[in-house]
Amino acid sequence: xxxxxxxxxxxxxxxxxxxxxxxxxxxxxxxxxxxxxxxxxxxxxxxxxxxxxxxxxxxxxxxxxxxxxxxxxxxxxxxxxxxxxxxxxxxxxxxxxxxxxxxxxxxxxxxxxxxxxxxxxxxxxxxxxxxxxxxxx
Amino acid sequence: xxxxxxxxxxxxxxxxxxxxxxxxxxxxxxxxxxxxxxxxxxxxxxxxxxxxxxxxxxxxxxxxxxxxxxxxxxxxxxxxxxxxxxxxxxxxxxxxxxxxxxxxxxxxxxxxxxxxxxxxxxxxxxxxxxxxxxxxxxxxxxxxxxxxxxxxxxxxxxxxxxxxxxxxxxxxxxxxxxxxxxxxx
Numbered sequence: 001x002x003x004x005x006x007x008x009x010x011x012x013x014x015x016x017x018x019x020x021x022x023x024x025x026x027x028x029x030x031x032x033x034x035x036x037x038x039x040x041x042x043x044x045x046x047x048x049x050x051x052x053x054x055x056x057x058x059x060x061x062x063x064x065x066x067x068x069x070x071x072x073x074x075x076x077x078x079x080x081x082x083x084x085x086x087x088x089x090x091x092x093x094x095x096x097x098x099x100x101x102x103x104x105x106x107x108x109x110x111x112x113x114x115x116x117x118x119x120x121x122x123x124x125x126x127x128x129x130x131x132x133x134x135x136x137x
Numbered sequence: 138x139x140x141x142x143x144x145x146x147x148x149x150x151x152x153x154x155x156x157x158x159x160x161x162x163x164x165x166x167x168x169x170x171x172x173x174x175x176x177x178x179x180x181x182x183x184x185x186x187x188x189x190x191x192x193x194x195x196x197x198x199x200x201x202x203x204x205x206x207x208x209x210x211x212x213x214x215x216x217x218x219x220x221x222x223x224x225x226x227x228x229x230x231x232x233x234x235x236x237x238x239x240x241x242x243x244x245x246x247x248x249x250x251x252x253x254x255x256x257x258x259x260x261x262x263x264x265x266x267x268x269x270x271x272x273x274x275x276x277x278x279x280x281x282x283x284x285x286x287x288x289x290x291x292x293x294x295x296x297x298x299x300x301x302x303x304x305x306x307x308x309x310x311x312x313x314x315x316x317x318x319x320x321x322x
Contacts, residue, residue: 003202005164010206011213013157018214018246019141020150024224025247029234032307032314035227038147043288045151046158050293053159064165073167075281075291075298082298085280086287086305092272093306094313095265097247099284100277101170103270104204106247108211113252116263117270122181124274125174129189135279 014105023105025097032094081137142220158289166199169286171277173197173204215246237322250322265321280305 020042021027031039056062057070064070075082093099096117098106103121107114128135145153158168175190176197183190224243234242239250249256256262277283280302282291288306291299 003199006166006199006202007206007209009157009160009164010203010208011210012160012206013154013203014207014210014212015214015218016145016150016153016157016210017207018211019145019218020147020154021144021224021246022150022154023211023246024243025251026224026226026230026234026243028310029314029318030226030230032310033230033233035230041147042151042154043284045148046154046289047151047292049152049155050158050289051295053155054293057162062163064163066165068165070162071165072162072290072294075287075296078298079301082280082301083305083308085276085278086302087276087309087312088272089276089280089283090306090309090311091313091317092269092274092276092309093284094310094318095272096251096269098273099170100174100273101207101283101285103273104170104207105211108208109215109246110212111247111252112254113257113266116257116266117273120267120270121274121277122174122177124271124276125171125278126178126183126186126190126274127271128275128278129175129178129183129187132187132189 013101014108017102017105018109023098023102023109028094028097078137081135084136139220141218143222144224154289155293158285158293161203164199167286168290169200169282170204170207171274171283171286173200174274175278176201237319239322261321276309 017023022039022042027039030036054072062070098117100121103114103118161168176194179190179192179194226243231242239248251262251265280287282302287299287302292303
């Protein structure tokens with residue numbers, strides 16, 4: 001039963017990403033061609049709302065359901081891994097038009113070919129795990 | 138009901154995505170979809186090959202539940218909450234894509250030329266899907282997050298590493314959409 005809330009968050013997430021067209025291959029292409037404001041509007045207002053939420057929570061007005069302070073994990077300091085890893089992900093994002101969330105959501109909409117993309121993404125993650133210690137971070 | 142069935146405007150969608158992040162933080166968790174790929178590796182026994190996959194994956198089952206929900210959400214959205222309005226793309230984008238050989242840009246969420254089951258008969262399509270997936274899986278883990286973990290959660294919490302990662306996302310995306318895709322299609 002404690003998992004049911006995560007299931008509902010996931011359902012909500014899936015619906016929002018389909019209805020916002022953020023899972024559309026075409027919208028991602030359009031964004032990277034600077035031909036529409038749509039995706040920038042979505043990402044921009046999501047971040048603005050997120051900043052506002054976290055600033056309010058910092059003042060102590062919002063706690064977790066367990067009553068603790070909200071906790072956002074701090075990313076490790078660095079540059080190389082973020083820029084190179086980011087570029088590699090960006091290449092894939094614009095190619096298949098889907099980041100890791102939309103890959104699953106599109107599967108739900110009936111795009112069965114996403115199973116191949118997901119399997120390859122798991123393989124890519126595995127490859128990173130194998131090569132991790134040899135890569136600059 | 139048209140406002141539900143039609144595509145939602147960006148100024149509604151963005152804040153709703155932030156609510157997903159806020160709800161997970163309220164539950165004491167973090168919004169990050171690419172971590173699930175690592176969890177799936179660990180469940181599959183990847184810990185035998187790299188310590189990177191040796192962790193208590195059972196602690197991540199909540200996130201796989203979000204994934205399951207997202208799949209169901211995708212199903213509900215197209216079958217019960219949509220009409221056939223299609224995506225209102227920029228006319229220039231549509232013309233451009235038609236010149237590249239895409240027949241009905243925006244008619245569906247993804248182009249048939251890449252994602253239909255018939256398209257799988259072509260080796261080019263298959264390679265494209267596999268290479269795309271590999272890049273996404275490798276890149277997100279190398280960068281330590283994807284659009285949800287870095288662009289939404291990381292930038293909302295004003296973290297410099299996430300800003301660098303998101304700049305990387307855009308460099309990669311711009312190179313693919315502007316330089317490489319025109320060569321492929």
